[in-house]
Amino acid sequence: MIIAIANQKGGVAKTTSAIALAGLLAEEATCLAIDLDAQGNLTTGLGVELKPEQPTACDVMLGDAPLPKAITSTNWNVDLLPGDFSLTRAEEALLKQANPERLYRLKQALKPHLKQYEYVVIDCPPRLGLLTLNAFATVDWLLIPVQCQFFALKGLQNMTKTIDTVQQRLNPQLRVLGVLPTMAEMNTTLTQDIMKQLRSQFDDLHIFDPVPKSVRFPESNMAGKPIHHHTREWRLVQPYHNVVRKITLLEP
Amino acid sequence: MIIAIANQKGGVAKTTSAIALAGLLAEEATCLAIDLDAQGNLTTGLGVELKPEQPTACDVMLGDAPLPKAITSTNWNVDLLPGDFSLTRAEEALLKQANPERLYRLKQALKPHLKQYEYVVIDCPPRLGLLTLNAFATVDWLLIPVQCQFFALKGLQNMTKTIDTVQQRLNPQLRVLGVLPTMAEMNTTLTQDIMKQLRSQFDDLHIFDPVPKSVRFPESNMAGKPIHHHTREWRLVQPYHNVVRKITLLEP
Ligand SMILES: Nc1ncnc2c1ncn2[C@@H]1O[C@H](COP(=O)(O)OP(=O)(O)OP(=O)(O)O)[C@@H](O)[C@H]1O
Ligand SMILES: Nc1ncnc2c1ncn2[C@@H]1O[C@H](COP(=O)(O)OP(=O)(O)OP(=O)(O)O)[C@@H](O)[C@H]1O
Numbered sequence: 259m260i261i262a263i264a265n266q267k268g269g270v271a272k273t274t275s276a277i278a279l280a281g282l283l284a285e286e287a288t289c290l291a292i293d294l295d296a297q298g299n300l301t302t303g304l305g306v307e308l309k310p311e312q313p314t315a316c317d318v319m320l321g322d323a324p325l326p327k328a329i330t331s332t333n334w335n336v337d338l339l340p341g342d343f344s345l346t347r348a349e350e351a352l353l354k355q356a357n358p359e360r361l362y363r364l365k366q367a368l369k370p371h372l373k374q375y376e377y378v379v380i381d382c383p384p385r386l387g388l389l390t391l392n393a394f395a396t397v398d399w400l401l402i403p404v405q406c407q408f409f410a411l412k413g414l415q416n417m418t419k420t421i422d423t424v425q426q427r428l429n430p431q432l433r434v435l436g437v438l439p440t441m442a443e444m445n446t447t448l449t450q451d452i453m454k455q456l457r458s459q460f461d462d463l464h465i466f467d468p469v470p471k472s473v474r475f476p477e478s479n480m481a482g483k484p485i486h487h488h489t490r491e492w493r494l495v496q497p498y499h500n501v502v503r504k505i506t507l508l509e510p
Numbered sequence: 511m512i513i514a515i516a517n518q519k520g521g522v523a524k525t526t527s528a529i530a531l532a533g534l535l536a537e538e539a540t541c542l543a544i545d546l547d548a549q550g551n552l553t554t555g556l557g558v559e560l561k562p563e564q565p566t567a568c569d570v571m572l573g574d575a576p577l578p579k580a581i582t583s584t585n586w587n588v589d590l591l592p593g594d595f596s597l598t599r600a601e602e603a604l605l606k607q608a609n610p611e612r613l614y615r616l617k618q619a620l621k622p623h624l625k626q627y628e629y630v631v632i633d634c635p636p637r638l639g640l641l642t643l644n645a646f647a648t649v650d651w652l653l654i655p656v657q658c659q660f661f662a663l664k665g666l667q668n669m670t671k672t673i674d675t676v677q678q679r680l681n682p683q684l685r686v687l688g689v690l691p692t693m694a695e696m697n698t699t700l701t702q703d704i705m706k707q708l709r710s711q712f713d714d715l716h717i718f719d720p721v722p723k724s725v726r727f728p729e730s731n732m733a734g735k736p737i738h739h740h741t742r743e744w745r746l747v748q749p750y751h752n753v754v755r756k757i758t759l760l761e762p
């Protein structure tokens with residue numbers, strides 16, 4: 259089962275969510291995490307330092323390296339297809355190829371190796387460009403993290419328009435796993451307002467229980483650890499555990 | 511004087527900073543704000559709702575509308591070149607043109623009208639793509655907001671590499687106004703750690719006093735107001751006032 263974590267709004271906890279979910283899924287199953295963002299935050303957030311000659315997601319998408327050569331292990335039983343600054347090059351190279359096949363590069367590269375992994379989690383860059391569309395063409399499910407703030411809520415409207423087009427033209431199997439409110443401060447009226455608007459404007463989408471705002475998350479990023487390895491506080495892990503439970507129940 | 515607000519890391523307060531600065535600059539001078547992000551957050555954050563036929567930054571960059579036709583006024587004495595989802599189309603259209611002139615589209619479009627404005631503030635998308643490079647080719651100064659967190663700090667290293675290349679190949683006049691730490695929680699060790707690392711790793715850049723984290727900022731975004739119109743709390747406005755003071759002192 260392949261899941262993309264995407265939202266073109268920046269800083270909504272896409273990467274933090276991808277790390278948390280891959281870490282939890284890897285407790286009971288085989289899991290591959292894929293970093294499609296040129297910032298390489300999923301890679302550093304899982305505690306991986308790239309060696310100079312290490313092939314990355316860019317090489318795999320451009321066909322310069324087979325997937326098994328680029329995959330690296332982490333300390334958390336999660337395999338990783340790392341990403342770095344070279345992904346900026348991948349997007350430009352793909353854009354120059356005018357043919358529609360450029361949207362299926364990731365899918366083609368993954369296909370022969372999927373049997374090895376029960377779960378694949380893909381972290382997307384903050385933009386609905388070719389790399390994210392490659393992810394949308396590849397996955398079964400899409401999780402949309404949304405910060406409990408005005409700009410992030412507004413971005414969700416654009417996102418749902420794009421998903422409709424993707425389902426019609428690119429990947430009819432793509433379904434939305436749900437919207438995950440993040441960095442929620444339930445004691446502020448702003449968060450309460452936004453949660454209310456989310457539930458009313460997007461009543462056709464599943465809205466997960468929010469992830470509380472806590473400094474433990476940035477700390478865990480800095481430490482290169484999934485959240486449940488960094489803290490015992492169940493209230494911080496539980497929202498991600500809820501997502502995993504839904505994923506495991508859906509398993510075809 | 512033209513200033514770009516950029517950082518490929520998402521959610522670091524680029525847009526919130528652009529709104530705050532444009533709002534303050536407009537108190538004593540003529541100011542144009544430009545929204546180069548397909549999310550259109552600068553546009554909604556200044557309280558502007560686009561009318562259906564309204565030309566945007568996309569039309570101006572592709573030469574489909576002259577700048578004066580696309581400019582709209584706001585309630586804050588700031589003129590705005592609005593942005594919306596069509597900017598995704600602009601980036602793809604520019605990428606298809608292989609010639610280097612595609613990096614100077616914004617500069618060409620602005621040139622005849624610059625005399626009207628003492629200050630121009632450009633909000634960039636969370637990516638170092640063609641739209642942001644167009645901004646870099648156009649501006650005198652670059653302000654880099656950085657959230658006081660690990661991922662944002664890591665992103666700054668890539669950013670400075672890009673700036674070197676831009677200064678050599680695209681715009682030798684481009685200078686860095688400084689780094690603006692945002693959403694700072696000075697009572698947490700994480701923020702203190704990050705501030706220490708910023709000052710030691712980037713000792714050649716000017717590091718402004720940090721903007722405190724406060725729910726007043728997301729509230730002001732939702733209200734479509736610059737921060738100093740939304741709150742009287744000087745501790746929230748002062749860091750932006752410091753940036754404006756540096757800008758006005760630099761005025762050629
Ligand atoms: N629940 C949370 N509470 C507090 N901080 C959080 C939480 N989740 C994530 N963060 C922090 O917020 C920042 C943004 O999160 P993250 O980088 O994961 O977002 P993103 O959507 O992947 O950003 P980008 O758009 O740049 O890819 C990070 O510094 C992260 O540590
Ligand atoms: N000082 C602050 N304190 C608290 N929240 C803030 C502060 N500055 C900005 N924010 C909030 O953080 C979120 C991210 O800010 P903003 O959207 O301005 O960042 P951005 O860098 O423009 O994001 P993107 O990468 O998507 O363009 C917004 O919801 C904003 O309201």
Ligand SMILES: [Mg+2]
Pocket residue numbers: 272273274295299382383
């Ligand atoms: Mg990310």
Ligand SMILES: [Mg+2]
Pocket residue numbers: 524525526547551634635
């Ligand atoms: Mg923005």
